[in-house]
Amino acid sequence: MTAALLAILRRDLARLLRGAQGGALGSGIAMPILFFLAVAIIFPFAVGPDPRLLARVGGGVIWVAALLAAILPLDRLVEPDIEMGFFDQWALRGIAEEGVIAMRVIAHWLSFAPALMLATLPAGALLGLDGTQLGMVELGLLAGTPGLAALGVMVAAITAGLKGGAALAGLLVIPLAVPILIFGAGALASGGASGIALCGAASLVLVALAPFAGAGAIRAGR
Template identity: 50%
Template sequence: MGRVIAREVRRGFSGPAWLPAAFFLLVAVLVPFAVGPDSRLLARIAAGALWIAALTAALLPIERLIEPDRADGVLDQLFVRGVADESIAAAKVAGHWLSFGPLLLVSAAVGALLLRLPPDQLPRLLLALGIGSLGLAAMAVAVAALTAGLPRAGSLAGLLLLPLAIPLLIFGAAASSDPGSGALLLESAVALLLVAGAPFVAGAAIRASRT
């Protein structure tokens, strides 16, 4: 498992690992141009805008998560060596998050400054994004496994992931801006469910693609 996770992290940083973080910051820069210089308005929409940017950034590397290993026979080799498909999927979730999650949190701190987010909200935003990004990574791996080998898999994966991410997006944005709403607990529950369930969904999809 450790070797698979390390391999996923190396693959993530061997390509344009900065791309999700750069896209995240690009959204943070463009939002003020779209809504105007009103600092109060920017502060009100900052959490939601950053969460939408995080969701979209999680989609960018989705085509490299499962399909290259399926096409090259790496998944079959791991299966022959006794590694369960669910273990492979769990390792890919961990590796995917390690390759984009920390960069996303650093970018979120910069983006929050650009969007005039009140400083007292920044710790809540980073905590909510840290929890939510785990759920996003799990969903990305599960959807990548479900669409592996299909024509236009990247576009199809986006169409599948966006509606599934709506609960996480709602609770995460609420937790980032309202500490007394209890949204952080709901977000944590959704993220935990996704992290626990994604390896089984992805493992079943990998087995189906093998047969």
């Protein structure tokens, strides 16, 4: 069973990294990262070049950009496998949906979060964050992005098969992710570790809940 789940993880990660059209390895993560950097580049032009203003709101901008980058592949997380009958085949082979969804959460996180944290370095420079602020943002992203990945997979499973499911999934993820964004950006504003701890706690709850909620939605749809 462990070998089967690891094989599913490798397959999911490769598919997410290749993108919707099955392109070259790494093409799937290019769009979220380019989107993330585009937000960081455009924002200073929108609010002006005041370095103190940029430093004050820059962490929140990074968090919003990270959320939007995380929800870009929602339409590819669950629905294609349901349509092609993969979940039915896995169930017939004795692989529980909870295990498959857990692997999907890990694959989704690996496909965007590490690259996003690297892209935060130039984004932080563009937004005028100093070293301490940038470190807090990186720690917050490390604590919060697993929750964003889990939330994305869970909502994608719940909305799979619905008309306009991808758009609905995005609309559901954004308000549900607000606690993670509040704690993550709040850690930068307060300069303390309590916000990061709360962000990690909210993320851990979502990671624990996602396999069961996603699996239940898939079985209900079947």
